[in-house]
Amino acid sequence: MCSSVPVDDCLVDVSGMDLTEDEFFGGDQIGAYLTLVEKIEELTPDIRGLRLRLVDPPNMKFVAGQFVNVELPDSDEVRSFSLANPPSRSDVIDLIIKMLPGGRFAQLLNGQLSVGDKLRVYGPLGQMKVRLSHRPIVMIAGGSGLAPFLSMLTELAEQNSERPVTLFFGARRAEDLYALDRIAELQRRMPALRFIPALSEERPADWHGETGLVTDVVARCMPDLSGHDAYLAGPPPMIDAAVPLLVKLGVRERNIHFDAFVPSGGA
Ligand SMILES: Cc1cc2nc3c(=O)[nH]c(=O)nc-3n(C[C@H](O)[C@H](O)[C@H](O)COP(=O)(O)OP(=O)(O)OC[C@H]3O[C@@H](n4cnc5c(N)ncnc54)[C@H](O)[C@@H]3O)c2cc1C
Structure with a gap:
């Protein structure tokens, strides 16, 4: 739905979406923003951090967990990326971007885009956000899927939240893990935050953490997830595997x- 464009007038029944009126009309707040590239960082061999400085308007109000659409220069195409900064840093847009082979935005980050370049951004979009509840939280991130959780967790830390959160972070090799300092800092501020990185392809001699597909690691570390809220972000195959697993482990479907x-470009 979030990537679809109506080709004609249509009637959409949203009564089953379980949204408050505020959440539903939140979609009306989407704006167009002019930004300047402030920093491009190599986080891993195939993941880049991109910081955009908001220029006009100079701030964007958003909810932790949402994403933006970034326009490819000289085109009317956009690419969706989740915000990794918390809403308290409304003057910047921090993105964490997987360098998909042949990806058009990825190519821009490979030397074509420089500090000071302009990018147009549309947003905020999306309904992912920490739902109010007393339930403990499990978060499962694959690759660049850590982005929305960095935003959500930073906001929870700013709120001095005591809600237990377990963050699983799946990567192939140790060199694919990133933001570890930021997560360690979040753990200092939020003692109820447990962090479980998992490597699926390689087990270096000095690795004392979990190994295997992140979904298998979740099932091994937390075999009973009843009474939890679950949040997931990352590649579609990971989501497809994780949702039925979470239901099997006891999470109610409505709490996932x-x-x-989903990639935007053609195959
Ligand atoms: C709500 C939402 C939030 C998102 N947030 C993020 C985010 O925070 N970070 C992020 O990195 N992505 C995110 N994405 C995904 C991102 O929008 C797409 O991957 C986008 O297509 C990347 O743009 P691109 O121009 O680099 O690649 P495109 O020009 O869109 O090309 C992608 C190409 O890569 C191919 N491809 C897809 N997967 C693979 C693969 N595993 N290996 C090889 N080729 C592949 C596709 O078939 C296609 O040809 C999000 C998507 C959605 C819908």
Whole structure:
């Protein structure tokens, strides 16, 4: 739905979406923003951090967990990326971007885009956000899927939240893990935050953490997830595997929220 465009007038029944009126009309707040590239960082061999400085308007109000659409220069195409900064940093847009082979935005980050360049951004979009409840939270991130959770967790830390959160972070090799310092800092501020990184392809001699597919690691570490809220972000195959697993482990389907990082470009 989030990537679809109506080709004609249509009637959409949203009564089953379980949204408050505020959440529903939140969609009306989407704006167009002019930004300047402030920083491009190599986080892993195939993941880049991109910081955009908001220029006009100079701030964007958003909810932790949402995403933006970034326009490809000289085109009317956009690419969706989740915000990794908390809403308290409304003057910037921090994105964490997987360098898909042949990806048009990825190519821009490979030397074509420079500090000071202009990018147009549309947003905020999406319904992913920490739902109010007393339930403990499990978050499952694959690759660049850590982005929305960095935003959500930073906001929880700013709120001095005591809600237990377990963050699973799936990567192939140790060199694919990133933001570890930021997560360690979040753990200092939020003692109820447990962090479980998992490597699926390689087990270095000095690795004492979990190994295997992140979904298998979730099942091994937390075999009973009844009474939890679950949030997922990352590649569609990970989401497809994780949702039925979470239901099997006891999470109610209505308490599972996810953003599948569906690619926009053609195959
Ligand atoms: C709500 C939402 C939030 C998102 N947030 C993020 C985010 O925070 N970070 C992020 O990195 N992505 C995110 N995505 C995904 C991102 O929008 C797409 O991957 C986008 O297509 C990337 O743009 P691009 O121009 O680099 O690649 P495109 O020009 O769109 O090309 C993608 C190409 O890569 C191919 N491809 C797809 N997967 C693979 C693969 N595993 N290996 C090889 N080729 C592949 C596709 O078939 C296509 O040809 C999000 C998507 C959605 C819907």
